[in-house]
Amino acid sequence: MEDSLPNSDPAGLLASLTSAQREAAAHIDGPLLILAGPGSGKTRVVTHRVANLLLHGVAPGQILALTFTNKAADEMRQRVERLTQCRGVWMGTFHSFCARLLRQYATLVGLHENYSIYDADDSRRVLKEVLHSRAEPITHTSPEAIASAISWAKNSLVTADQYVPRANSTVGAIVARVYPEYQQRLIASNACDFDDLLLHVATLLREQEELRAQLDARYRYILVDEYQDTNLAQYAIVRALSIDHPNLAVTGDPDQSIYGWRGANLSNILEFEKDFTRVAVVRLEQNFRSTPNILQVADHLISFNVRRKPKRLFTDNPPASPVRLVVYPTGSDEADGIAQRIAEEVLAGRRRPGDCAVFYRVNALSRPIEHALRLQGIPYQIVNGLEFYQRKEIKDVLAYLHLVNNPQNDLALLRIINTPARGIGKTTLERLTSYARRKRICLLDAARQSGLVQAIPKRTATQIAKFVAALDRMSLHAGGPLQETMVAVLRESGYRDWLAESDSEEDQERLANVEELLTAAEEFDRQHPEAEQALELFLEQAALVADTDALETEQDRVTLMTLHAAKGLEFPVVFIVAAEHGLLPHERSSEDPEKIEEERRLLFVGITRAKQELQLSCAQYRAFRGERRPTIPSQFLMELPREELSYSEPVGYPSELDADDDFDDRRDDGDDLGGLDDSDDRDERPRRRGSVWSDEDFVQDSPVEYDEDDSQDGESRRGNRSGHAAPSSGRVQLFVPGMMVWHPDYGTGMVLSVSGSGLKRKAQIEFVQGGGTKSFLVAHSPLEPVPE
């Protein structure tokens, strides 16, 4: 506070900042809370603050900047270096920071310095094996549910021996039995999962006071980005490092907290001011990113949330085009429409592909969009799912490396002992595993003794011995440059030959990927020429890279990604698709009001990524698990300010479909087209006061059907159209039980029951915000339908 005035800025470093930004950037000692709205120049403030600390004589090694993604860390690093020409500030994700710390203090938590990091897939395998070996009945639940329960426990700092299941929770009971053994196996394999990285470090800091004090003194200035997304473990870590030197600066926005499902605790940011004494609070509310139209939409939407710190978002940017809300007949029409629009904009020279981004709630929604973009010949990139390090062939090669680095890594051994095929099958492995368990040794040691195992035939034992010998030859190359190690692995394992000799196109592609990994190794060697444990570092990096890190901003491509992945990014043009009930909000969130708020924040994040243009859309029918189903518009669409929106149904799609009339059933009941016909007497939408929706948009039993499939594919149109109820008696019954509604005073609610008919028709409704059941005369109520 005292010396955080502009006059302590001799280099004029902070001159370009606004006064609020400058206040935050100039702050030096003591806790600092920066409440930063979207597009408020937060990164700018943080990087300037780091630069300012350096300028005031703080040593780079005393500063620790923690982010959630490597990408955010890289960007921060680059910007700080540009500002100060100074290196040596530790910037990285929580996970990589903890991984590095654990290398040093591994023995204190029962690991060795060469421990392996299991990714989600690896830990899932271990868990499944534990479940299997204990013959746990997992009907009515799934390994995923159990895994996430364990993950939740770890993120809440509950260790295996502390875990107490909630009364009569089936999953909890299983977790209580399985968690300890799962943990034992990790330790026995000298491995830890993602959550352990945090949990081990938190434990370390709690139990080793001397070490804690030492690290507290070393990392004197700590910055945490996206503080609203920290979980209890992360909180404990930064808290423990900020006791003697409470120079903790956190930035975040409660409205952008979207990781509650993985244990993020909104209270961390909401109660920061209570956690520390004499907290300086700076609010960054001016938005430099978006048009006022976009900002208005975002602001209006998020105001429906209850659990938040109210703030006012404003911008000096000039007004621009309204936010578009588009209803497409089907999901593929949506994809086509968006691809077409982008194509037009690009062709007209108004936009480049790289200006545009498409966001969706679940990864599965990317397919139709990819397809449509490909048809239009628009280059795109997907930030998602199966990225490089998750591919089978890459994981195989990495498993060899893992085993070389950490011989106790049983999971890695199981993965590659028979890849390529060496005649070591399932039964042999079972025998080997039970032998290892009996002798309490790792699988590799068991393999070394396979000749002694009675149950394993001589012939097979010889095969195993050959494998072990090959592995030992690889290990001879372990100390040197990474590339050399990897070449040895590919040679001695026979993996490369195996792929090279295959005729299948798939294997050739795999070979290419393996070559790419080799290139990555080469690059790694170049960047870390002096590294003694290159192998260890490389494996660590491979385990901790995230999907979003692969994002290439250089390339001029449309970017496709989930709403979660979009956080922290911005694009001139943004499309958010599938704003439909069950998808956004996701069905697994739709009962719990708190989760609904998180879904709303997710949409808020998506909206505020847009700089100039924003389109929200939904479809009236969407293919889901191979089945086409009518959809319900998202309740969030009702929460947008009408005056900022332009509403449209694109013309053309329905008529195109109508032209293709070799399917007579399409025209059944065709006189009630529910707002989808191509006549032009309805372009006056929105017509209904107080809502962008007209009654026709809520037709429950639309008599019209549109195929999701490409029109040339006649096959897909036969058979009965399931997921589609029979047409009802003409006019739609707007309120039916289970349907979502909106009331100007009470917000969103659900219809519990209806009674009466005509003007006397009543609906009993329970509102999300609570307050019990309320009853309304449908005809006279201001209820807006969000049907279900």
Place this chain on the structure above:
DNA sequence: TGGCAAAGGCTTTTT
């Protein structure tokens, strides 16, 4: 033991 075909299950979001 290994390869192939059929059946089953699955879908949030990520370090």
Place this chain on the structure above:
DNA sequence: GCCTTTGCCA
């Protein structure tokens, strides 16, 4: 609809 797991046969 797609991917993974299971089961059967050579």
